[in-house]
Amino acid sequence: MMPPQLLLENNEDIEADSIVADDEENEDETDVGKSLEEAEPVIVKKRDWRRVREMYERSKQYIFVAATLPDNGKRTAGGELKRLFPEAKWLQHRVYANISRVESQINSRRIRMSEENQALEKQLFQKRAKEMESLQMGEEWNDSLQSKEEIEAKLLNKYEATMRRERAMTYSFSH
Numbered sequence: 001m002m003p004p005q006l007l008l009e010n011n012e013d014i015e016a017d018s019i020v021a022d023d024e025e026n027e028d029e030t031d032v033g034k035s036l037e038e039a040e041p042v043i044v045k046k047r048d049w050r051r052v053r054e055m056y057e058r059s060k061q062y063i064f065v066a067a068t069l070p071d072n073g074k075r076t077a078g079g080e081l082k083r084l085f086p087e088a089k090w091l092q093h094r095v096y097a098n099i100s101r102v103e104s105q106i107n108s109r110r111i112r113m114s115e116e117n118q119a120l121e122k123q124l125f126q127k128r129a130k131e132m133e134s135l136q137m138g139e140e141w142n143d144s145l146q147s148k149e150e151i152e153a154k155l156l157n158k159y160e161a162t163m164r165r166e167r168a169m170t171y172s173f174s175h
Contacts, residue, residue, distance in 0.1 A: 113169075113173070120161060124162060127160065128158075135151065
């Protein structure tokens with residue numbers, strides 16, 4: 001058993017602790033009882049922080065998508081996205097789509113464009129070949145001042161320019 005003096009000190013400590021706790025509770029009660037004007041800035045700060053955090057997340061996605069688009073200097077990334085994905089759901093000028101879905105759509109579009117370019121190149125080559133055959137057979141009279149070699153060189157230069165353009169497009173889509 002404890003001596004009575006220690007019991008008294010312990011009781012005083014307990015009472016002092018309870019007084020401090022009561023003061024803290026009273027402070028909490030006054031916080032709860034704050035007027036609406038005093039509590040409003042806290043709510044606004046939380047709302048602003050949430051909005052800033054959401055904007056940061058969206059900007060990371062936007063930067064990623066903008067980095068995957070070719071930089072031709074004519075269009076903004078947002079406008080380019082709207083043009084590329086008209087079926088996407090837009091809300092307040094922001095696209096709500098998974099990045100993986102956007103990546104797959106971009107890759108499929110690149111593949112489709114590459115196939116279309118190859119088909120157009122093949123058609124152009126066949127057209128030029130027919131023109132060359134008709135020139136060689138004399139079916140179509142060419143009354144230009146250029147010689148046959150100059151005409152063939154010009155057609156070959158056009159074909160090479162088309163090939164260079166295709167390689168440049170392929171390179172720009174891959175980087």
